[in-house]
Amino acid sequence: xxxxxxxxxxxxxxxxxxxxxxxxxxxxxxxxxxxxxxxxxxxxxxxxxxxxxxxxxxxxxxxxxxxxxxxxxxxxxxxxxxxxxxxxxxxxxxxxxxxxxxxxxxxxxxxxxxxxxxxxxxxxxxxxxxxxxxxxxxxxxxxxxxxxxxxxxxxxxxxxxxxxxxxxxxxxxxxxxxxxxxxxxxxxxxxxxxxxxxxxxxxxxxxxxxxxxxxxxxxxxxxxxxxxxxxxxxxxxxxxxxxxxxxxxxxxxxxxxxxxxxxxxxxxxxxxxxxxxxxxxxxxxxxxxxxxxxxxx
Numbered sequence: 001x002x003x004x005x006x007x008x009x010x011x012x013x014x015x016x017x018x019x020x021x022x023x024x025x026x027x028x029x030x031x032x033x034x035x036x037x038x039x040x041x042x043x044x045x046x047x048x049x050x051x052x053x054x055x056x057x058x059x060x061x062x063x064x065x066x067x068x069x070x071x072x073x074x075x076x077x078x079x080x081x082x083x084x085x086x087x088x089x090x091x092x093x094x095x096x097x098x099x100x101x102x103x104x105x106x107x108x109x110x111x112x113x114x115x116x117x118x119x120x121x122x123x124x125x126x127x128x129x130x131x132x133x134x135x136x137x138x139x140x141x142x143x144x145x146x147x148x149x150x151x152x153x154x155x156x157x158x159x160x161x162x163x164x165x166x167x168x169x170x171x172x173x174x175x176x177x178x179x180x181x182x183x184x185x186x187x188x189x190x191x192x193x194x195x196x197x198x199x200x201x202x203x204x205x206x207x208x209x210x211x212x213x214x215x216x217x218x219x220x221x222x223x224x225x226x227x228x229x230x231x232x233x234x235x236x237x238x239x240x241x242x243x244x245x246x247x248x249x250x251x252x253x254x255x256x257x258x259x260x261x262x263x264x265x266x267x268x269x270x271x272x273x274x275x276x277x278x279x280x281x282x283x284x285x286x287x288x289x290x291x292x293x294x295x296x297x
Contacts, residue, residue, distance in 0.1 A: 002227050003156040004199045008206055008297040009036040010236065013056045014047030014095070015267050017290040024059060025292035026052045030091035031238050031268040033208055035196060037157050042082040044196050044237075045210050048091040048133075050098020056291060057099075081105040083143075084160050086210020086237075087192045088115030091268075093132040100143040107143040110152055110160055112192035118180040119188065127178075149191070151226055159197045164214035164222045170251045171215025174243070190214060195237070197223045203262070204231025206297055211238040211269050217255045234263035234297055236289060241278075242271030249274065253281035263297075265289040 014032035018025050030047035034057070046053045083099075086092050093115065100107040116136040121128050139145060146152070151162040166172070177188040190213035198206040207223050209216065216239050224230055241249065256264065256278075264282060266275050267289040279286040289295075 002153070002159050002197065002199050002229075004201045005037050005157045006201050007037070008198055008200060010034070010208070010295045010297065011036075012267065012289050012291050012293045012295075013043070014045070014052050015289060015291040016269075017288075019290045019292035022292035024055070026055050027291045028052050028091075029268075030094065031086075031210055032056075032092075032095065033237065035158060035198070035208060037155070037198075040155055040157075042084060042154050042158055042196070044084050044208055045086050045092040046083065046095035046099055048094035050095045050102070052291075053095035053099055054102060054104075059292075078104060078106040081107050082154050083107050083109045084154055084194065084196055085109065085111040085115050085192075086194050087112070087190065087213065088117065088119055088132045089130050089211070090133050091130075092210050096132075097134045097139055097142070100139065101141075109139065109143050109145045110154060111145065111147055112149060112163070112194060113147045114179065114181070114192035117182070120178040120180070120185065122176045122178070154196065157198060159226065161195045161197060161219070161222060161226065163191050164193060164195075164218050165225075166214065166218055167221050168215070168217055168255070170248055171218050173213060174240075177213075195219050195223070197227055199227055199229050200233050200297055203233040203297075205229050206234045207232070207236070209235070209237030209239065211240045213240055216241075217252060217259075220259055220261075232259050232261045234265070235261050236263070236265040236267070236295070238268035239266050239270040239274070241266075241274035242269060244271075244274060249277050250281075253278065256282060261285060263287065265295070 018027040
């Protein structure tokens with residue numbers, strides 16, 4: 001069971017955009033978010049480079065890290081850090097190897113088995129490798145890896161979604177993405193697309209996504225089924241709406257309106273035009289996110 005909590009703090013550690021007025025915060029095409037309940041923390045994704053994630057995790061403003069992700073340390077002084085991977089693309093996993101090998105953190109990494117497969121995208125008639133930029137064997141040298149297809153309690157207050165059921169007809173996997181599990185290249189169903197769920201006392205679900213390749217409505221409905229909590233308070237992360245048709249965007253906005261999140265924070269791969277469409281359709285609950293932002297929920 002997912003423990004209900006009174007407060008969650010979130011800091012966006014990596015995003016395509018950097019918060020206006022930030023000093024020293026770096027951005028890149030990618031996503032990472034540190035999620036905290038009290039002194040207990042977990043990291044969703046790591047962006048595409050160790051440079052950005054290590055720099056931004058070292059920023060002391062707001063005391064989200066302060067150099068000690070968790071006060072529990074091992075014998076050599078490394079802080080324990082739980083890391084969840086939303087999926088295996090380079091812009092979400094690329095910084096992980098450097099993070100795990102820098103000596104500051106002892107990482108336990110939770111991921112779906114497909115996260116370690118070769119991944120490809122067809123772009124302008126060219127096929128581009130967008131896989132995790134190192135083999136799993138390299139990661140195993142510096143971190144513990146726990147693979148699962150089902151729901152996982154990262155903490156008693158934070159759940160990793162596991163495989164997300166496709167429960168509507170309009171959110172289907174994009175056709176330009178491919179996967180090779182070792183027996184040939186096929187269209188990618190994004191079974192490894194995972195999100196993190198929390199249950200905020202008196203408010204409802206907080207859902208943090210990586211890219212939402214499963215579809216943001218599918219993810220919300222999966223979170224409701226997985227937790228038994230129907231109220232949706234906040235949905236934050238990449239929504240991958242950059243190529244949505246007008247019709248698909250309209251249906252998504254209608255479905256979001258029915259589910260009534262108080263906070264909708266699109267980041268990373270959502271797309272600027274989609275952010276404008278969400279704001280126009282849903283109003284001030286839509287608040288675009290950026291690296292360096294700290295959100296108290």
